[in-house]
């Protein structure tokens with residue numbers, strides 16, 4: 001704030017965030033935490049079907065706190081393009097680009113069964129490397145964290161990616177890249193410490 | 203209002219002094235869960251300006267009624283019956299139609315239906331604690347519930363959460379995704395709560411405080427609380443070079 005006495009240019013300000021708290025799963029994945037019968041299925045549980053085009057992948061990982069322990073109460077949402085690099089706001093029978101996963105209450109592992117996304121244009125027309133957009137909420141996280149997951153087997157595209165190019169400390173780029181065998185990709189997200197993941201202000 | 207809003211060019215930057223900081227030591231869990239390095243900023247791309255959309259057809263008839271959606275036949279949740287409603291707007295004051303709003307809360311005694319909640323207040327067999335709705339074409343939404351009770355939580359030696367309802371809101375782009383909490387006008391626990399106090403500006407706290415709205419209440423049935431939700435404003439592609447906040 002500038003201390004100006006002029007009236008605000010815009011009438012409203014974004015509602016301030018508050019932590020999702022320890023019971024976020026009651027609201028967002030109630031079936032996972034034993035509240036059944038309200039919704040037939042938890043939202044965002046399935047992304048692919050028999051008709052989905054593209055390379056099937058499993059993406060799994062953990063959110064690690066500053067003591068090295070995995071968060072067992074986190075909730076992760078992802079948003080991604082289809083195999084052709086197209087975002088679909090409305091899920092189709094073939095593909096839903098959005099999903100959510102509750103961290104496993106014992107291991108903290110989140111998991112998504114999806115397809116490897118295609119390349120999406122950057123505003124200047126260059127292509128971004130294949131990536132998955134990630135949003136993390138949990139107890140102790142006051143404002144949802146945005147990060148991305150890229151793929152180790154897309155080294156050439158990653159090298160030219162305009163967003164990865166914004167990361168000044170080049171050694172930190174590795175914190176956004178999931179390693180895998182073409183089927184299963186593993187990716188831990190570190191909230192703090194020497195391996196702290198890059199989080200974005202989008 | 204068009205059914206198909208023009209594509210979004212980008213969102214207004216988030217004012218991170220208005221939101222809570224990541225590290226807020228009085229809320230102890232934030233200490234080990236707050237990133238320490240600066241966030242990396244970049245202009246919005248399609249990855250941020252697009253996001254999932256949900257249709258009204260996904261909603262069940264009781265999804266927006268927590269007094270009934272978990273209750274046994276003929277029963278309803280115990281507690282003070284309330285209607286919570288308002289509008290979803292953006293920072294330019296425009297309604298945000300057709301966005302999914304999910305909510306969850308403790309029961310009237312302050313107890314969550316969750317295996318990790320050990321508070322001695324009893325579970326209500328007729329209350330699950332979750333609901334959802336989708337904003338209408340003017341951004342309006344409402345749901346029925348019971349007023350949640352305050353509850354103690356392990357932080358300081360005697361910290362209690364004010365009565366609150368958790369809200370999860372989608373916008374039209376993934377970068378508008380927001381989770382927050384709604385408090386109730388007049389609750390003396392608001393000012394004492396370390397989670398509320400992660401927010402610095404009293405005006406921002408006031409924005410999360412729902413007002414008693416007697417005009418929206420239903421006589422002999424339910425009191426009403428008004429809670430407007432504001433999402434990030436956006437620039438649209440078609441008017442990218444115009445100065446007014448289209």
Ligand SMILES: [Fe+3]
Pocket residue numbers: 021023308363366368
């Ligand atoms: Fe709560």
